[in-house]
Amino acid sequence: MLEALGLDSALESVYRGLLQYPDAGVDDLCALLGIGEAEVRSSLDRLVDMDLLQSSRECPGMLRAVSPAVGLELILRRQEADLLRRQEELARSKEAVARAVAEFAELRPNTDVDGAERLVGMDAIQSRLEQLARDLDHDCLAIMPGGAQSQASLDASRPLDKEALHRGVQLLTVYQDSARNDPSTLAYARWMSELGGQVRTSPVVPPRMLIFDRTTAVVPINPANTRLGALCTSAPGIVASLVALFEQTWETAVPLGAERRNDSREDTDGLTATERQLLKLLASGMTDEAAGKRLGVSLRTVRRLMAALMERLDATSRFEAGLKAAQKGWL
Structure with missing residues (x-):
């Protein structure tokens, strides 16, 4: 219930136990809460650090549980102060980052006056x-x-x-x-x-x-x-x-979701878009390698496509294939 204030289940149990049984000692708390002595002693130390336990004025050497209205309010104030401190640190960090970014921007090399x-x-x-x-x-x-x-x-x-x-x-x-x-x-x-x-x-x-x-x-x-x-x-x-x-x-x-009409399927001339573009690129004087780079395909794919086109055109050379492609209006 009080985890948001930094009290885990064991710590809260020991605190509640002392509020209910002010005179309980370590052995009593172990028996009441069903937890080990080491965990009880550790919880008592932490409660003292959090000012939820203070020295008893009536029984020197004993500890008394501070009332929740006082103790928990004190924890809240500490958390608020810590949050404010972290917010101030964050604000200072943001200012430092902004200054650093501006300084580093001035150091960026190879920037000319034309932007x-x-x-x-x-x-x-x-x-x-x-x-x-x-x-x-x-x-x-x-x-x-x-x-x-x-x-x-x-x-x-x-x-x-x-x-x-x-x-x-x-x-x-x-x-x-x-x-x-x-x-x-x-x-x-x-x-x-x-x-x-x-x-x-x-x-x-x-x-x-x-x-x-x-x-x-x-x-x-x-x-x-x-x-x-x-x-x-x-x-x-x-x-x-x-x-x-x-x-x-x-x-x-x-x-992307649509099928390219002239790529995966043939157009009315029997050519795919890739085949038509390949013919145009090669006819312009490009090498197989350069045409492949323009089409984003491998050299092997270019040669395979061209071999298939020559077979369809019944051409024995690329020159003859170019002539027949032009006669058919493919170029």
């Missing part, structure tokens, strides 16, 4: 993303190329996405169609959808980008070499262009 910040290394990128995610108010727009996402990337994103969704932030994400073939990425996308996020896929997507509240964007410095780091910018012109690119991609993408 663009170069982030080098995964730790620097993750730290900046954590800060941006924490400050989100409305939405986060994301394009995730490459099909399958690394487990490390998914693990790092999960707590940020979960916290943002719980705050009512709208998350819109576009993956490549090939992400549907990766169990881990697909499971993550479905998890986001269940929490209220919106996920779509497209055969070909622009380079990776994250746009926070349509005011700040994080993009790779060089999509072909992610080791060079990322660029975080709030330049209105750049961010507006990236938002427009995202919206165009979003409009042509297909919701």
